[in-house]
Amino acid sequence: MLQFISHYTEEYSYLDSIRMALEGGCRWVQLRMKGAGDDELRPVAIAAQRMCREAGATFIIDDRVELVKELRADGVHLGLKDMPIAKARHLLGDGFIIGGTANTIADVRQHHAAGADYIGCGPFRFTTTKKGLAPVLGLDGYRGIMQVMAADGIKLPVVAIGGITAEDIPDIMQTGVSGVALSGTVLRANDPVAEMRRLVELTS
Numbered sequence: 001m002l003q004f005i006s007h008y009t010e011e012y013s014y015l016d017s018i019r020m021a022l023e024g025g026c027r028w029v030q031l032r033m034k035g036a037g038d039d040e041l042r043p044v045a046i047a048a049q050r051m052c053r054e055a056g057a058t059f060i061i062d063d064r065v066e067l068v069k070e071l072r073a074d075g076v077h078l079g080l081k082d083m084p085i086a087k088a089r090h091l092l093g094d095g096f097i098i099g100g101t102a103n104t105i106a107d108v109r110q111h112h113a114a115g116a117d118y119i120g121c122g123p124f125r126f127t128t129t130k131k132g133l134a135p136v137l138g139l140d141g142y143r144g145i146m147q148v149m150a151a152d153g154i155k156l157p158v159v160a161i162g163g164i165t166a167e168d169i170p171d172i173m174q175t176g177v178s179g180v181a182l183s184g185t186v187l188r189a190n191d192p193v194a195e196m197r198r199l200v201e202l203t204s
């Protein structure tokens, strides 16, 4: 289970990043365009959704519940400062995927109670892709959260996120998480498509 978080660099646009991720075999894409208004986001989202549909990939949009509903994207990812998950579930119904960000077991419990479908849990380590990071979890952080989830009987898939590279994946998967979400390590690679192929292999 590998979710690619779209991003841009001097070399690549948001859509380039998604195109390369899909070409490399990723089948779960999140369009994340922080600070973009609806007029900037909508055309990119429509193009990204088309590419994902053609590739048979799941298409999630970060933060924007209304746009997800309007475009009939597959789902939305919501953080602790975004629309509450229970409200998003009410607006979207059961036919959409809703992911929630967690940094602590309390966050996981809250999202579980609110009806989230998966947890994006992090950051694993420091990353410049997101501003205002929560405290770094490291491997021990994931082990602790997975342990308490098991004791609580919470069965939501957990996706680790934040500064993750190919080298980290075997150890992260050993903690019991279901997958990883990543961005920078793909876009920094000399050959992003080949790097994505390697990452898909490591998480399947």
Ligand SMILES: Cc1ncc(COP(=O)(O)OP(=O)(O)O)c(N)n1
Binding pocket: 003, 030, 032, 034, 062, 063, 077, 078, 079, 080, 081, 082, 099, 100, 101, 102, 119, 120, 121, 130, 159, 161, 181
């Ligand atoms: C899979 C996944 N996990 C966590 C996040 C972070 O969401 P959030 O805390 O709302 O921060 P922003 O991404 O909105 O800056 C995510 N997007 N995806």
Ligand SMILES: Cc1ncsc1CCOP(=O)(O)O
Binding pocket: 005, 122, 123, 126, 127, 128, 129, 130, 161, 162, 163, 164, 181, 182, 183, 184, 185
């Ligand atoms: C959206 C988000 N939330 C926590 S870290 C992060 C960014 C992940 O990107 P990268 O893999 O480049 O650190």
Ligand SMILES: [Mg+2]
Binding pocket: 062, 063, 077, 078, 079, 082
């Ligand atoms: Mg958010």
